Amino acid sequence: MKLSICHLYPEVLNLYGDRGNIICMEKRLNWRGIECEVTKLGIGDTEDLSKFDCFFIGGGQDFEQEVLLSDLNSGKGQELKSAVEDGKTFLCICGGYQMMGHYYKTYDGNTCEFLGAVDFYTVGSKTRMIDNYAFQLGEESGGSTVVGFENHSGKTYLGKGVSPLGTVLKGFGNNGEDKTEGVRYKNVFGSYSHGPILPKNPAFCDMVLQTALERKYGKATLEPLEDAFENAAHDTVLEKILKQE
Ligand code: GLN
Numbered sequence: 001m002k003l004s005i006c007h008l009y010p011e012v013l014n015l016y017g018d019r020g021n022i023i024c025m026e027k028r029l030n031w032r033g034i035e036c037e038v039t040k041l042g043i044g045d046t047e048d049l050s051k052f053d054c055f056f057i058g059g060g061q062d063f064e065q066e067v068l069l070s071d072l073n074s075g076k077g078q079e080l081k082s083a084v085e086d087g088k089t090f091l092c093i094c095g096g097y098q099m100m101g102h103y104y105k106t107y108d109g110n111t112c113e114f115l116g117a118v119d120f121y122t123v124g125s126k127t128r129m130i131d132n133y134a135f136q137l138g139e140e141s142g143g144s145t146v147v148g149f150e151n152h153s154g155k156t157y158l159g160k161g162v163s164p165l166g167t168v169l170k171g172f173g174n175n176g177e178d179k180t181e182g183v184r185y186k187n188v189f190g191s192y193s194h195g196p197i198l199p200k201n202p203a204f205c206d207m208v209l210q211t212a213l214e215r216k217y218g219k220a221t222l223e224p225l226e227d228a229f230e231n232a233a234h235d236t237v238l239e240k241i242l243k244q245e
Pocket of ligand 1: 015058059060061062065093094095096098151152153154155
């Protein structure tokens with residue numbers, strides 16, 4: 001078995017080591033004898049996007065998000081939307097997550113018209129939502145707890161037809177108001193969690209990989225790995241976050 005992962009805009013969307021998520025996916029596949037090929041696709045690069053099984057998009061500041069708009073509008077955006085509808089797996093973090101929605105209206109009044117691949121929108125607020133945080137994945141995404149770090153001014157509001165990725169246990173999540181965090185639509189996983197999110201949340205990493213493998217090969221069972229260190233990191237951080245004032 002083999003997965004082809006496309007790392008989109010690695011040169012501009014890579015806050016807080018988000019690319020660690022790629023390393024984590026690659027390792028957890030290789031440890032199970034599954035091949036993984038990673039292709040970096042930057043601004044101006046063209047490729048047939050239908051050949052990828054999985055896409056990773058990291059986070060970035062408002063400025064970087066604005067820089068990407070013309071590239072998205074040059075055709076890449078349409079291809080990404082088709083890939084979403086085709087059931088391809090996406091892991092999108094913060095600025096990359098916002099990019100999948102309809103638009104992001106920044107606090108200083110600029111509107112970035114985004115992909116509209118998933119039904120939600122984002123509006124910038126005066127106060128940034130910054131801290132370690134935790135949430136519980138929805139059942140369709142495995143139900144485990146996830147620990148992470150958020151830093152965004154954008155407040156995201158989901159449309160009626162899409163589900164949140166999870167429910168906030170501590171912190172802000174999508175908007176600090178409705179306890180939702182991230183989005184799950186088909187095989188798109190969007191989250192505000194930098195950190196990177198996957199190494200200290202191995203169950204979530206496997207859930208993401210599983211969707212890509214099942215999409216490609218039908219049934220796919222991921223052998224359990226020896227995750228003692230990963231789980232200890234997750235549990236320690238979770239305990240600390242839940243105790244935070
Ligand atoms: N610019 C966006 C916001 O502040 C995303 C920031 C990020 O990716 N950390 O809401």
